Amino acid sequence: MSDSRQNQPPRWPYYTLAVICCLTLVALFYALSSNSKTTTDPVAEMRAPVNFASLPYEERLDAPMEEGVKRIDYAILRALQDANVSASGIELVAIEQQRFGDETFHFQQLRINSQYTADELITPIATALVQWANKATLTKLSTNMYRVTFNDVETHLLKFNKITATTDFDKNPATLDIGGHLTIVIDDLGESISAAHSLAGLSYPVTFAIWPRSSYAKEIADIASAFSREIIIHQPMEPMSADAQPGPGAVYVDMTPEDIRATVRANFKLVPGAVGLNNHMGSKFTQNREAVREVALEAKKRGFFVLDSMTHAKSVFFNEAKRQGLIAFRRNVFIDNVKEVQSTLHQLKKAERIALAKGTAIAIGHPHPTTLLALQEWEKQRNPRVAVVKLSELLNF
Template identity: 90%
Template sequence: MSDSRQNQPPRWPYYALAVICCITLVALFCVLTSAPDKKNIEPMAEMRAPVSAASLPYEERLDAPMEEGVKRIDYAILRALQDAKVSTSDIELIAIEQQRFGDETFHFQQLRINSKYNADELVTPIATALVQWSDKANLTKLSGTMYRVTFNDVETHLLKFNQTDGTVDPNKIPATLDIGGHLTIVIDDLGESISAAHSLASLDYPVTFAIWPRSSYAKEIADVASAFSREIIIHQPMEPMSADAKPGPGAVYVDMTSEDIRATLRANFKLIPGAVGLNNHMGSKFTQNREAVREVALEAKESGFFVLDSMTHAKSVFFNEAKRQGLIAFRRNVFIDNVKEVQSTLHQLKKAERIALAKGTAIAIGHPYPTTLLALQEWEKQRNGRVAVVKLSELLDF
């Protein structure tokens, strides 16, 4: 009888495959058991990893309908006058006054428009632009040369039209350049563009650098600021109202424990060499929570920092709580680039100038948008010589 094993396939490949599988499993076990516990990883090394594009913070919509409406009206007026060939230098912000509407504050403005055109020739394009940019704005005639703009039936702008023959009015030339106000410009969201940092540092006036602590180039941009003697603050991400807005890595949230909030802040503070203060990135929800901002204030106090409340919500208590805890604290007056357009940004800078002249000091916040950088460079040539641009920490001296 023949041996049936002669017709069976050889078994050695199965043995070889089994040995390979065993070796693979042993190797995998060794790798897993020898890998460091994530809890024991040095947190600094983890946080300095490059930030992916998907995790970058985004701006939240300013939760201030009145302020947003005023800025839209500003832009509509400027756009209409620009299209009518009225020079920016002929649009004068002659007065500004902070007013309150509900929980919000906004800036009522008086504008004088000097041009070869009469009021009737300019009112039509302004009215058209207002309809395009704000369905809640209305333009009302008060006299042959004066018009009022309202938003939600609240007066926001008074327009005075002055028809000229093109000659320079000697009364418009300032008789003196004595300093009448002090202005600080803070640029938020720095950390992802070294070239933007260099552009800001090279301006002939100081701007304060607000740097995301866990951004890709946080330390490098801090080094640029230090090299040019620019003041540095930490742009601390905080929880916004909208779940769709992403504050980014290193953010603090109202449901975190006090210990977690402070540990997150301490880790962030270590990432920005030379920082002397902090302000909030987003934070419309977080800055309304007194217990949460108290932890931020206490940790900032231990580091010797001052605090700037960016006022991303009208009901923010960040400034008041920081003052209550004995910190030096400031709050923002103007966002200069809600509308990403050069002429609009220039107008907001002039608004900040006027506030500084009226109140003695003012704080304006912008972002490293290309249009903002262009506006800041243009403002160098035309800014009011009676307004000194100073570091944020210097405002207390005035």
């Protein structure tokens, strides 16, 4: 009886083919993995334009009153927007800087011109305040006037004006004489080339505050220079919260004077064309007079001016820089604590009002997509009586 196995073909070619297929699949998997890794550089994408909401180095503003006022601003604007009140019908008719404890805030008078009565608008405003600023209180003063308080301090006066026709209330054709000068500083630049191009392409000048040790510090400085935009160093400084990380190149209060100055000096070399500096974070550092003195003295050697971003109400950075003989400025408004286009536009209008009232104003924003959109929209509707100038040019006014 013959063995049927002798007539069967050998199986080793099948085993060999199976092994080759497995090896090919493994090689293909690693090749695809390698390609995907090379296309995503974690440093370059750390602040990609598509996801600015996850900025890694932000510090919560240590100013509860200012934060509360901006939440009230947002609640009012959101309610009016939902009620289909035209943005041109919301007038910021007056603004006044007031003090609450160690803080300053801006008391605002708003006139709302619309086809609705006060009674029709006050309910959605009250609802929005509960949602966005639950410590705010709304009080009726008359048929068409309401007061908003925060922590029992008056922050807003609302006047409602019912109209029968649509009117453009943003424009004031009576005069085009320049009544104030405004500087807009955009912080946190250095991780998005596209954001830099967007800012450089605006018809008015914005000041570029560039992180010295960011991925594209030099490239963004080159873009700013090509468009004649002013450049300052966005110097990282120690915050109050241990959870907030100021990033590389930061200075801390426990550093020696020599280390502070060496760190700042090294940062100065990384951003070509810079003419000044402001603080990134720094709510703890800017309260320490000895620490900020070292930064100011090193800035003085370079002929820099200083902008105190005022991330803490007790900051002494501005005063100490002035005491050391430097040209120094102080921030008036953060325009984008609330990352929403209409809110940012309102803060820009607030900055306009301050400039008209005081002669000059400084507003600070960040390269959020909503901020970039708001700046483009503001370009079309900004008050022609407010000139937008470089930070260094404020000295002339």
